[in-house]
Amino acid sequence: MSLPVKPFLQRLSQPAAAAALTTAIALALPALAQQPxxxxxxxxxxxxxxxxxxxxxxxxxPPSWMQGRSDSDAASTLHPFAPILTGRPAKELPVDKxxxxxxxxxxxxxxxxxxxxxxxxxxxxxxFVSNRNLTNVYAVVDSGGKREIKTVLKxxxxxxxxxxxxxxxxxxxRHRISRFDGIEDKLDNAGDGKVVIDNLDPTSQPGHFWxxxxxxxxxxxxxxxxxxxxxxxxxxxxAAIHRVDPKTGVMELYATGVRNSVGFDWHPGTKDLWxxxxxxxxxxxxxxxxxxxxxxxxxxxFGYPFCHQGDFLDPEFxxxxxxxEFDKPATKLGAHIAPLGMKFYxxxxxxxxxxxxxxxxMHGSWNRSTKQGYNVMVAKVDGKGNVTKLEPFLEGFLxxxxxxxxxxxxxxxxxxxxxxxxxxxxxxxxxxxxxxxxK
Amino acid sequence: MSETLAPRxxxxxxxxxxxxxxxxxxxxxxxxxxxCARGATLAAIVASVAIVAIVALAVTMSGAGAADxxxxxxxxxxxxxxxxxxGNSTDPAIPTIAGQPKQFITTQLVMFREKNRRNDQMLPxxxxxxxxxxxxxxxxxxxxxxxxxxxxxxxxKAAEAKQLVTQYRCNQCHGPDLKGLQHxxxxxxxxxxxxxxxxxxxxxxxxxxxDGNMTSAAQAVNPAHIELIASYLAGLQ
Numbered sequence: 001m002s003l004p005v006k007p008f009l010q011r012l013s014q015p016a017a018a019a020a021l022t023t024a025i026a027l028a029l030p031a032l033a034q035q036p037x038x039x040x041x042x043x044x045x046x047x048x049x050x051x052x053x054x055x056x057x058x059x060x061x062p063p064s065w066m067q068g069r070s071d072s073d074a075a076s077t078l079h080p081f082a083p084i085l086t087g088r089p090a091k092e093l094p095v096d097k098x099x100x101x102x103x104x105x106x107x108x109x110x111x112x113x114x115x116x117x118x119x120x121x122x123x124x125x126x127x128f129v130s131n132r133n134l135t136n137v138y139a140v141v142d143s144g145g146k147r148e149i150k151t152v153l154k155x156x157x158x159x160x161x162x163x164x165x166x167x168x169x170x171x172x173x174r175h176r177i178s179r180f181d182g183i184e185d186k187l188d189n190a191g192d193g194k195v196v197i198d199n200l201d202p203t204s205q206p207g208h209f210w211x212x213x214x215x216x217x218x219x220x221x222x223x224x225x226x227x228x229x230x231x232x233x234x235x236x237x238x239a240a241i242h243r244v245d246p247k248t249g250v251m252e253l254y255a256t257g258v259r260n261s262v263g264f265d266w267h268p269g270t271k272d273l274w275x276x277x278x279x280x281x282x283x284x285x286x287x288x289x290x291x292x293x294x295x296x297x298x299x300x301x302f303g304y305p306f307c308h309q310g311d312f313l314d315p316e317f318x319x320x321x322x323x324x325e326f327d328k329p330a331t332k333l334g335a336h337i338a339p340l341g342m343k344f345y346x347x348x349x350x351x352x353x354x355x356x357x358x359x360x361x362m363h364g365s366w367n368r369s370t371k372q373g374y375n376v377m378v379a380k381v382d383g384k385g386n387v388t389k390l391e392p393f394l395e396g397f398l399x400x401x402x403x404x405x406x407x408x409x410x411x412x413x414x415x416x417x418x419x420x421x422x423x424x425x426x427x428x429x430x431x432x433x434x435x436x437x438x439k
Numbered sequence: 440m441s442e443t444l445a446p447r448x449x450x451x452x453x454x455x456x457x458x459x460x461x462x463x464x465x466x467x468x469x470x471x472x473x474x475c476a477r478g479a480t481l482a483a484i485v486a487s488v489a490i491v492a493i494v495a496l497a498v499t500m501s502g503a504g505a506a507d508x509x510x511x512x513x514x515x516x517x518x519x520x521x522x523x524x525x526g527n528s529t530d531p532a533i534p535t536i537a538g539q540p541k542q543f544i545t546t547q548l549v550m551f552r553e554k555n556r557r558n559d560q561m562l563p564x565x566x567x568x569x570x571x572x573x574x575x576x577x578x579x580x581x582x583x584x585x586x587x588x589x590x591x592x593x594x595x596k597a598a599e600a601k602q603l604v605t606q607y608r609c610n611q612c613h614g615p616d617l618k619g620l621q622h623x624x625x626x627x628x629x630x631x632x633x634x635x636x637x638x639x640x641x642x643x644x645x646x647x648x649x650d651g652n653m654t655s656a657a658q659a660v661n662p663a664h665i666e667l668i669a670s671y672l673a674g675l676q
Binding site: 133 | 542545546549550553570571573574577608611612620621622649650651652655
């Protein structure tokens with residue numbers, strides 16, 4: 001335990017009980033001193049306006065998850081699920097309920113990383129893990145078979161996106177991308193990093209402001225800028241995937257009409273960009289589907305906010321438009337299923353049938369009366385780049401599809417280890433699982 | 440899609456982070472509003488802190504690992520000095536934490552610690568808490584039965600208030616019986632001054648709000664209704 005008194009106690013010997021009491025009093029007093037209400041005007045930061053005093057402030061917009069909800073759904077009790085910000089010990093979790101195909105094994109790889117989101121692997125074997133609601137980037141290092149967690153970066157603004165390339169960790173916050181060169185040699189003193197590009201969030205946008213980040217085969221960093229609400233007209237740089245050259249800081253718009261992508265990877269053969277995308281909410285339980293996309297070139301438009309899932313015109317923004325104007329998804333994944341991290345499997349540990357197919361982490365639905373997702377699925381891709389099959393791979397997080405909450409864990413990102421095993425992060429519990437295979 | 444719940448910037452930059460949540464307009468009235476601050480309880484809180492200090496010393500010295508229930512109860516004495524025996528507050532301005540959903544307790548402690556929800560009284564007590572401590576407090580206080588301190592409103596007033604609660608859709612998030620769920624707090628039986636202060640803070644956009652839900656919901660609430668709603672909720676079993 002580490003209570004406020006502990007730093008003092010550590011310096012005290014046992015006979016110093018009287019001193020401990022004194023210390024406790026000294027510690028308690030500053031808190032108490034704040035309390036008595038003086039007969040002076042309140043400090044500017046202290047009190048909300050009394051009902052009669054100030055003019056009513058401008059009404060707050062609905063939270064972005066509620067934006068676009070129709071009147072008929074106004075009494076809906078569906079709501080997003082918040083992560084447990086302290087994390088949960090793995091021993092409190094029903095990990096034995098997790099299921100993988102025969103021959104595979106799933107186990108807890110590391111726990112105690114609150115809100116574990118995106119993952120990136122360093123050249124020297126450091127596993128970096130990011131946050132979305134919290135503000136840290138963590139490093140997991142193997143020291144003598146024991147995994148140690150260090151908080152390497154603190155106080156960042158939604159640092160959801162991380163990518164590692166040639167000794168450098170890149171971190172995408174809501175408003176900028178920074179680089180931390182040689183970070184694996186200075187995990188205890190990573191410094192402030194150098195800015196690659198700034199001003200990515202000039203309006204402090206609501207909605208989907210966190211970023212996914214990945215290094216492309218062209219040496220450029222790819223990242224999303226999400227839509228500023230559930231269903232709204234995005235600005236010129238929102239609802240899009242961009243890339244930036246880390247050497248020059250030059251940014252390009254790569255794909256548009258992408259409501260929010262929180263996972264991408266490149267096909268190991270064709271080098272095409274593939275990415276997951278979240279469709280809008282509050283149409284109904286089964287429409288529209290979240291999607292998997294292939295962007296074979298720069299400049300494609302995937303439809304948001306006019307057309308969803310390649311063939312569903314938006315009830316509001318679709319008027320006067322046609323889905324034929326836009327590029328189609330590679331496949332539909334399921335309504336509200338919330339696909340996040342995705343990775344092509346290139347390892348040798350798993351059976352050959354998994355090679356060059358895509359593992360996708362489904363964070364799971366909230367805007368659906370019967371919940372779905374909360375698993376890792378595998379999308380089989382044929383030689384021509386068509387998705388031929390979509391099947392579950394890692395299941396068991398979903399406990400009760402009608403429950404609130406329906407799950408005990410939520411997959412976020414996928415990382416392939418050097419040995420070919422897969423890591424899956426779970427932001428609900430702050431746990432990372434490892435899936436391995438043995439004949 | 441499910442990628443939605445994250446801190447939401449307040450209109451005008453840092454607005455949502457300015458809030459001083461548990462210390463609201465009541466403090467400006469000139470009267471000491473907190474039992475925590477009164478001289479009569481000063482000795483008690485100091486003694487409690489001292490006991491915790493000694494227990495902490497003992498735990499540290501004995502090298503005890505996972506805190507057992509008794510140790511958590513001892514740790515929790517730090518909280519009950521202000522929040523009342525077993526987390527049932529006896530002060531209308533200080534929230535009852537007994538019987539709140541565990542995830543609500545832990546989320547708020549994290550937010551106090553990270554200085555998102557700013558509160559000068561809470562900060563010294565949470566600034567050095569580990570996640571394990573916070574989880575222990577969450578487990579402990581969620582398991583304590585909540586005792587409703589306020590008396591229920593007379594039937595006619597209660598009916599009027601219930602209609603307002605329905606109109607403002609409080610139970611849409613806080614649950615059919617307003618007993619909270621997950622990261623959403625229990626309102627039924629909560630201290631009335633605290634409820635009023637929070638609601639006013641949300642309406643003024645000064646109370647920290649992780650996801651913007653309450654800031655949005657509070658905009659619809661007529662200030663003239665807040666007193667009645669708070670009194671009604673405080674008396675609900």
